[in-house]
Each structure stands twice: as C-alpha cells, then as structure tokens.
Amino acid sequence: MDGEMDREKLMKMAGAVRTGGKGSMRRKKKAVHKTTTTDDKRLQSTLKRIGVNAIPAIEEVNIFKDDVVIQFVNPKVQASIAANTWVVSGSPQMKKLQDMLPTIISQLGMFLLSNMTSWLLSGIQRISLLILEVLVLIT
Numbered sequence: 001m002d003g004e005m006d007r008e009k010l011m012k013m014a015g016a017v018r019t020g021g022k023g024s025m026r027r028k029k030k031a032v033h034k035t036t037t038t039d040d041k042r043l044q045s046t047l048k049r050i051g052v053n054a055i056p057a058i059e060e061v062n063i064f065k066d067d068v069v070i071q072f073v074n075p076k077v078q079a080s081i082a083a084n085t086w087v088v089s090g091s092p093q094m095k096k097l098q099d100m101l102p103t104i105i106s107q108l109g110m111f112l113l114s115n116m117t118s119w120l121l122s123g124i125q126r127i128s129l130l131i132l133e134v135l136v137l138i139t
Contacts, residue, residue, distance in 0.1 A: 050083045058074075060075075061088050067096065074090065076088075
C-alpha cells in the first residue's frame with residue numbers, strides 16, 4: 001500500500017513540475033529583439049551605398065496603378081539616377097482615379113493625356129451601346 005501511495009504522490013508531483021523555477025539552468029544567451037529602427041538603419045545604409053541623394057522641396061507624389069492613385073503629400077524623396085532608383089517615403093493615401101482627375105490633369109504628360117482621352121472615348125462608346133441595348137429592349 002505504501003508503494004501505491006508513493007506512486008500516486010509522485011504522479012501528482014510530476015504534474016505540478018515547474019519549469020524555469022528555482023534550481024533550473026540559466027539561459028545561455030539573452031534573446032535580442034529586432035526593432036524597426038534597425039531595419040530602417042539597414043535600409044538607409046544600403047541606399048547610401050547605391051548613392052541615393054535627397055531631393056528637397058517636393059510637395060506631392062502621385063503613383064498611378066490601374067484605376068487607383070497612390071498619393072504621398074510632403075514625402076521624403078531620394079533618387080539615384082545612375083542606379084535608376086527612386087525612393088518615396090511618407091504616409092500614402094489610396095484614392096480613385098476619377099476623384100483625382102480634376103487636380104492631376106495638369107501633371108499628366110501628352111502621352112498619358114492622349115491615352116486618357118482614348119480611355120474616356122471608349123467608356124462613352126460603351127455607355128452609348130448600353131443605352132441603345134436598353135432602348136431596343138424597351139421597344
């Protein structure tokens with residue numbers, strides 16, 4: 001009976017074992033937590049190696065992607081012409097192209113402007129075809 005009791009006591013004690021308590025082995029190496037500042041420093045050192053220089057006095061950067069405009073207001077702009085690298089950093093805002101169109105027409109080049117007019121004309125043609133289809137269905 002004593003053997004049974006001792007065994008039950010040992011099983012209970014085994015279930016309540018503390019890891020990391022008094023008498024446990026010390027950690028050999030302290031865990032190093034990476035911060036975003038170290039990533040930023042590494043990025044800046046890499047950009048410095050490429051030969052990126054800051055470009056001052058840029059008020060706004062617009063990046064066009066499909067029908068979305070990614071807009072940076074008062075960004076930090078860096079460039080390396082030799083490496084064909086541009087770095088735009090700041091807080092971006094995603095906006096629809098339709099909402100931005102009145103303010104960005106002056107920024108578009110002739111090539112983009114001609115593409116935009118052909119895009120608008122194709123949209124008008126699609127709308128007129130839809131109207132004709134609706135009229136045919138009604139009559």
